[in-house]
Amino acid sequence: xxxxxxxxxxxxxxxxGVAENITSSLDLPNLIAIKPHDFPMLIPxxxxxxxxxxxxGHPLFYDKNNPVIRLPSPVSxxxxxxxxxxxxxxxxxxxxxxKIPKYISFPSPNLKEAARESIIxxxxxxxxxxxxxxxxxxxxxxxxxxxxxxxxxCFDTAPLAPDLGYIIEQERANFQLGIxxxxxxxxxxxHISIHDSTKEKISESDFQRLSHxxxxxFRGPHPAGNVGxxxxxxxxxxxxxxxxxxxxxDVIIIGRLFSEGRYRAHRTVAFTGSGVVHPHYFRVMTxxxxxxxxxxxxxxxxxxxxxxxxxxGKQSSSDDFLSFYENQLTIVPEGNEPQFLGWLLPGLHxxxxxxxxxxxxxxxxxxxxxxxxxxxxxxxxxxxxxDKVLPxxxxxxHLLKAIMAKDIERMEDLGIYEVSEEDFALCEFVCTxxxxxxxxxxxxxxxxxxxx
Amino acid sequence: MKDxxxxxxxxxxxxxxxxxxxxxxxxxxxxxxxxxxxxxHPAFDALETFLFVPAHTTASGVHIRDAIDLKRTMFxxxxxxxxxxxxxxxxxxxxxxxxxxxxxSMMDNFLFGFWKVLPIIVVSYTVGLGVEFIFAIIRNHxxxxxxxxxxxxxxxxxxxxxxxxxxALAAIFCTVLGKExxxxxxxxxxxxxxxxRAFLFFAFPAYMSGDIWTDLSPETGHxxxxxxxxxxxxxxxDTDFTKMGSVSDMFWGFEQGSIGETSTFAxxxxxxxxxxxxxxxxxxxxxxxxxxxxxxxxxxxxxxVDIPTHPMHTPAYYHWLMGGFxxxxxxxxxxxxxxxxxxxxKWIYGLLIGIFTVILRVFNPAYPEGVMLxxxxxxxxxxxxxxxxxxxxxxxxxxxx
Numbered sequence: 001x002x003x004x005x006x007x008x009x010x011x012x013x014x015x016x017g018v019a020e021n022i023t024s025s026l027d028l029p030n031l032i033a034i035k036p037h038d039f040p041m042l043i044p045x046x047x048x049x050x051x052x053x054x055x056x057g058h059p060l061f062y063d064k065n066n067p068v069i070r071l072p073s074p075v076s077x078x079x080x081x082x083x084x085x086x087x088x089x090x091x092x093x094x095x096x097x098x099k100i101p102k103y104i105s106f107p108s109p110n111l112k113e114a115a116r117e118s119i120i121x122x123x124x125x126x127x128x129x130x131x132x133x134x135x136x137x138x139x140x141x142x143x144x145x146x147x148x149x150x151x152x153x154c155f156d157t158a159p160l161a162p163d164l165g166y167i168i169e170q171e172r173a174n175f176q177l178g179i180x181x182x183x184x185x186x187x188x189x190x191h192i193s194i195h196d197s198t199k200e201k202i203s204e205s206d207f208q209r210l211s212h213x214x215x216x217x218f219r220g221p222h223p224a225g226n227v228g229x230x231x232x233x234x235x236x237x238x239x240x241x242x243x244x245x246x247x248x249x250d251v252i253i254i255g256r257l258f259s260e261g262r263y264r265a266h267r268t269v270a271f272t273g274s275g276v277v278h279p280h281y282f283r284v285m286t287x288x289x290x291x292x293x294x295x296x297x298x299x300x301x302x303x304x305x306x307x308x309x310x311x312x313g314k315q316s317s318s319d320d321f322l323s324f325y326e327n328q329l330t331i332v333p334e335g336n337e338p339q340f341l342g343w344l345l346p347g348l349h350x351x352x353x354x355x356x357x358x359x360x361x362x363x364x365x366x367x368x369x370x371x372x373x374x375x376x377x378x379x380x381x382x383x384x385x386x387d388k389v390l391p392x393x394x395x396x397x398h399l400l401k402a403i404m405a406k407d408i409e410r411m412e413d414l415g416i417y418e419v420s421e422e423d424f425a426l427c428e429f430v431c432t433x434x435x436x437x438x439x440x441x442x443x444x445x446x447x448x449x450x451x452x
Numbered sequence: 453m454k455d456x457x458x459x460x461x462x463x464x465x466x467x468x469x470x471x472x473x474x475x476x477x478x479x480x481x482x483x484x485x486x487x488x489x490x491x492x493h494p495a496f497d498a499l500e501t502f503l504f505v506p507a508h509t510t511a512s513g514v515h516i517r518d519a520i521d522l523k524r525t526m527f528x529x530x531x532x533x534x535x536x537x538x539x540x541x542x543x544x545x546x547x548x549x550x551x552x553x554x555x556x557s558m559m560d561n562f563l564f565g566f567w568k569v570l571p572i573i574v575v576s577y578t579v580g581l582g583v584e585f586i587f588a589i590i591r592n593h594x595x596x597x598x599x600x601x602x603x604x605x606x607x608x609x610x611x612x613x614x615x616x617x618x619x620a621l622a623a624i625f626c627t628v629l630g631k632e633x634x635x636x637x638x639x640x641x642x643x644x645x646x647x648x649r650a651f652l653f654f655a656f657p658a659y660m661s662g663d664i665w666t667d668l669s670p671e672t673g674h675x676x677x678x679x680x681x682x683x684x685x686x687x688x689x690d691t692d693f694t695k696m697g698s699v700s701d702m703f704w705g706f707e708q709g710s711i712g713e714t715s716t717f718a719x720x721x722x723x724x725x726x727x728x729x730x731x732x733x734x735x736x737x738x739x740x741x742x743x744x745x746x747x748x749x750x751x752x753x754x755x756x757v758d759i760p761t762h763p764m765h766t767p768a769y770y771h772w773l774m775g776g777f778x779x780x781x782x783x784x785x786x787x788x789x790x791x792x793x794x795x796x797x798k799w800i801y802g803l804l805i806g807i808f809t810v811i812l813r814v815f816n817p818a819y820p821e822g823v824m825l826x827x828x829x830x831x832x833x834x835x836x837x838x839x840x841x842x843x844x845x846x847x848x849x850x851x852x853x
Contacts, residue, residue, distance in 0.1 A: 372508065
């Protein structure tokens with residue numbers, strides 16, 4: 001039994017609309033799109049042109065700064081449109097999928113004997129490399145780097161997050177194969193974290209072919225599931241170090257490549273939130289048009305469609321397409337109605353980590369929260385709030401101040417390389433002064449990447 | 453999504469809410485960009501957001517927000533201040549009638565105090581908020597909620613006999629020099645309300661110390677009782693601590709002093725509210741009390757044996773009950789803006805406040821109220837404490853490598 005890491009700081013936001021463990025399959029849509037914007041820092045160069053017939057796994061575009069990083073088409077069919085925005089920036093590559101998908105077939109090497117380099121080559125050629133991302137900065141890893149470690153977090157603690165145990169259960173063999181691939185890449189530094197909440201579906205027996213000490217048991221509330229928090233507690237990143245991480249769903253896709261010899265990019269996406277009629281899972285294609293999922297499932301009224309979870313996701317619309325790494329859609333009511341003396345009422349139905357609303361007397365209640373900011377932005381006043389929800393040896397407010405002062409040395413001293421926006425999402429949620437904490441962290445990371 | 457809190461409210465109220473909503477909607481354009489009263493937008497905005505939590509929705513980052521905002525925070529502090537305010541009002545009447553040897557009912561005591569204290573509160577809020585609004589309009593920023601609490605803290609730290617023009621002066625001083633010159637709420641480095649009190653204390657000592665604690669407006673048919681003395685326990689303490697009031701009188705607050713400071717019990721109720729809601733830092737409150745007790749014990753040990761009435765002999769826990777210590781530790785030291793910001797820093801900050809309070813009380817008879825000065829002193833040192841904590845943190849982080 002490996003050591004248990006208990007996370008004490010943090011908070012589980014309980015919302016209505018948890019996905020039931022049922023999966024609906026959807027037919028292949030009549031249009032899918034890949035959005036270069038899903039890949040931070042990547043400058044897309046097209047590999048296809050309008051009218052071209054392609055197979056699934058054919059590269060659509062590559063990174064101008066690192067041409068070996070190629071983004072594959074999840075379907076076979078005809079490239080019908082390149083949507084461009086300002087300054088001819090590529091926004092979407094739209095593909096009309098074939099009814100019966102045709103795949104490029106890749107050789108499936110014998111994992112036991114294959115060298116690390118040949119595995120990397122296959123991942124690059126198939127485009128599956130794009131599922132391997134790095135910290136700091138959260139973009140696609142550079143294949144020539146030697147990472148300090150590779151992390152896979154097998155649980156998600158975010159509000160309404162998909163049950164990753166349930167997703168892994170559906171393709172356990174492919175998941176295990178994918179893990180073995182990562183084990184090869186990691187030179188023996190693969191860390192897998194599991195949580196008490198998913199221990200029936202995924203346990204140490206799933207990783208028998210790996211040596212034992214790399215499995216970490218976590219306990220505690222969100223953000224324990226964030227890979228950044230796990231890295232911090234297991235193998236903290238120092239300046240100049242790089243850690244790779246892969247989401248379990250993407251591990252499955254890598255596993256499929258090695259078992260079937262083709263790039264098959266189906267995902268199981270949790271459809272959650274109080275705006276959903278029947279919250280459950282959908283088996284869909286990366287780049288699927290959201291309207292095909294949202295049909296018949298949206299409640300009447302004014303709702304916000306979010307790709308991702310409610311803390312870190314991006315606002316979207318039914319005309320949008322499913323983002324590349326997405327595992328969750330959240331639909332919540334908009335809070336665009338003024339509230340008479342809202343700050344004065346006892347507030348039995350208002351969620352607050354402070355105990356200034358009477359709702360703290362009913363800790364197990366689930367909430368129908370809306371997008372109202374519940375107050376206006378103010379100067380920073382309350383102290384010690386962020387510390388309660390950030391389980392890291394980091395002083396969040398001082399880091400934020402160093403970022404705002406653009407003081408690189410101080411940012412490094414205070415741990416900028418260990419953090420990402422998502423780790424600070426709860427800080428932003430609890431903030432009395434309604435400060436955009438995630439935006440500041442992102443600015444800091446962007447600044448240090450461009451200057452450092 | 454309608455909050456069901458609203459559903460329970462009477463239809464009549466919701467009707468008047470509708471009217472208020474429509475009224476605001478109809479006059480809003482005049483205060484907007486290009487409107488006739490564009491300049492007064494911050495003032496209008498403050499009023500509007502006071503009545504209605506605005507319909508703003510999250511734009512970037514998290515899509516949901518915690519229900520708390522600064523208005524709720526400040527409102528919670530005001531609730532925590534209510535026990536001291538109510539008790540203070542009653543005590544004003546009680547002390548007044550005690551001085552004249554008149555027996556009246558509890559209600560009469562309270563009403564007497566109520567009518568004495570109310571004008572001070574009204575002046576403090578009117579003048580202070582007026583200055584805030586003027587600054588908001590001139591500098592075109594929003595009116596922050598900080599003064600909701602400051603405006604009540606100022607009267608509670610004054611003797612009831614304070615002239616109203618001095619309250620007004622204190623409110624102006626506190627808002628302008630305590631806050632606005634630094635950029636408003638959140639940017640100040642000293643507690644504005646305490647700064648206002650210190651200002652009056654040094655500028656008008658005759659009105660802030662001596663025999664001024666009891667309202668001695670004439671009572672027809674009665675004259676001052678012979679035993680009446682205007683000295684507070686803090687003054688008695690410097691000459692002979694055994695002459696102070698009883699422990700229970702000091703705990704419950706049946707003594708002379710500033711309006712809100714006398715009852716340790718009322719302050720503890722406030723501390724309970726602040727700690728349960730999480731608004732006040734329990735670390736600061738606890739460490740202030742611990743610091744005072746420790747220093748009191750140390751002085752007990754060092755006290756001169758040949759002078760048994762020397763203040764150093766005062767039982768250490770008396771310091772918790774005397775003067776404004778509890779009030780300062782609970783409501784003033786915990787001001788998050790001017791206190792230390794780091795957890796470790798808060799412990800050091802609180803301990804030092806407790807220690808300095810006792811030192812000032814015992815060794816400096818000129819400043820009987822040591823807690824005010826030691827909180828202001830530690831306000832100045834709080835950034836330094838934080839700096840040391842952070843530097844140590846950075847060193848530890850580097851060692852981890």
